[in-house]
Amino acid sequence: MKYHHGNLRSELIRCACTLCEEHGHDKISLRGIAKEANVSQTAPYRHFETKESLLAAVAAHGFVEMQKSIDKIIDLSKTNKISKKTLIDAMLAYLDFAISNNNIYEVMFGTVIKDFRNFPDLHNAALEAYSSLKLSIKRYIKLKNDQEYDEKCVKIWAFLHGLVGLNKIEQKLEDVPTTDGSYDMPIDALRAAKNNLVPFMNSSIDALIKS
Amino acid sequence: MKYHHGNLRSELIRCACTLCEEHGHDKISLRGIAKEANVSQTAPYRHFETKESLLAAVAAHGFVEMQKSIDKIIDLSKTNKISKKTLIDAMLAYLDFAISNNNIYEVMFGTVIKDFRNFPDLHNAALEAYSSLKLSIKRYIKLKNDQEYDEKCVKIWAFLHGLVGLNKIEQKLEDVPTTDGSYDMPIDALRAAKNNLVPFMNSSIDALIKS
DNA sequence: TATTTATGTTGACACTGTAAACATTTAGTA
DNA sequence: TACTAAATGTTTACAGTGTCAACATAAATA
CATH class of the missing domain: 1.10.357.10 (Tetracycline Repressor, domain 2)
Structure with a gap:
């Protein structure tokens, strides 16, 4: 497991799309998306x-x-x-x-x-x-x-x-x-x-x- | 100020309508609505x-x-x-x-x-x-x-x-x-x-x- | 190689919905 | 009228949220 993901931005979008379509935008959390992408809770803030x-x-x-x-x-x-x-x-x-x-x-x-x-x-x-x-x-x-x-x-x-x-x-x-x-x-x-x-x-x- | 509001249910709906129209449903909180109605945070749970x-x-x-x-x-x-x-x-x-x-x-x-x-x-x-x-x-x-x-x-x-x-x-x-x-x-x-x-x-x- | 920049993590904060325990008022019954 | 049960309120507590600040590490650049 390397420290830098390399493709985190697009991976986050991908995970967000999946989770959003599955549960609805109001039922998903940034933390949940981060977890789905196997990064820490606040990692998304480097990209969004x-x-x-x-x-x-x-x-x-x-x-x-x-x-x-x-x-x-x-x-x-x-x-x-x-x-x-x-x-x-x-x-x-x-x-x-x-x-x-x-x-x-x-x-x-x-x-x-x-x-x-x-x-x-x-x-x-x-x-x-x-x-x-x-x-x-x-x-x-x-x-x-x-x-x-x-x-x-x-x-x-x-x-x-x-x-x-x-x-x-x-x-x-x-x-x-x-x-x-x-x-x-x-x-x-x-x-x-x-x-x-x-x-x-x-x-x-x-x-x-x-x- | 009496302990029992008397009309809390309808008052909450009224406050919710006002606040919702002003800020949008995703920007309002139950606590905010309760405050607007001058009751405690969890009072709404007696009616909803x-x-x-x-x-x-x-x-x-x-x-x-x-x-x-x-x-x-x-x-x-x-x-x-x-x-x-x-x-x-x-x-x-x-x-x-x-x-x-x-x-x-x-x-x-x-x-x-x-x-x-x-x-x-x-x-x-x-x-x-x-x-x-x-x-x-x-x-x-x-x-x-x-x-x-x-x-x-x-x-x-x-x-x-x-x-x-x-x-x-x-x-x-x-x-x-x-x-x-x-x-x-x-x-x-x-x-x-x-x-x-x-x-x-x-x-x-x-x-x-x-x- | 040395240093800046990009990208990650940890820890903290205020705010949220909501449950549990408790207080007070009102309604119903003897 | 007195007593009890139900309705309606408050306080406290908890886990989950978005986001910020401080820190760590890898990558890019000089």
């Missing part, structure tokens, strides 16, 4: 000023990975138009990343990191990810100007981001017997959407782009 | 099993208030159809509540409370709020069946919830000069949407309902 800044690195990594999974679908090596199916696939890739990396997504978009401007890498990664989202729309449909692309992109992004949020809600609500009818069932509705995700997305995304 | 359960009460209160602000728009005393403007106003009421009670909204929809089933009042309030959202759509347009209402409602809810999320993001991103063009500007797009919120909502909600 605060816990927040380590989580910022986790978030940045998340944005990069999310962007990759979108880019893979729309095939960055080309510049031609993409089909509607490909567009939807890209949106599904967003959802898929968000849901299978739920706790990291929370760090990316939640209140843990108060201001991205304090973390240039994160700020960068977030803007880049938005770029890919916008690019997928650009490659799908011809619009008047950049502003119009931004408007559609924000609408679609909001919709996707909202679906991710509702997916979390679903897991917190109960299966209430639907007999009495005094309550409506958002859960059933959410599950129905998930069980028919492709047509659900097809109609919604199309409507938003043309709105 | 854990910090989570106090925050659950905060969230429940939030759902009730949010529902009220929607109900006020669609006027529960009547049952007739509502205009498109009224529908949009109801959606704007949702956004308005979410944004002016940002930190409480975070408690309502974030990961703080893991399972609503542990907090019947909260579970109740959340379902009730969904009811009002759905009702506003029911009063706006005639659809085939309840399932169809649920589908539209989920779409619109996702969209609204997503917009709230993006509004948070906007505050974290930088004003980057748009000259070089190497990045796209989600911030500008988000601000543009906010500056023209009514037409933005009009087109989006309409598109989603008809999708």
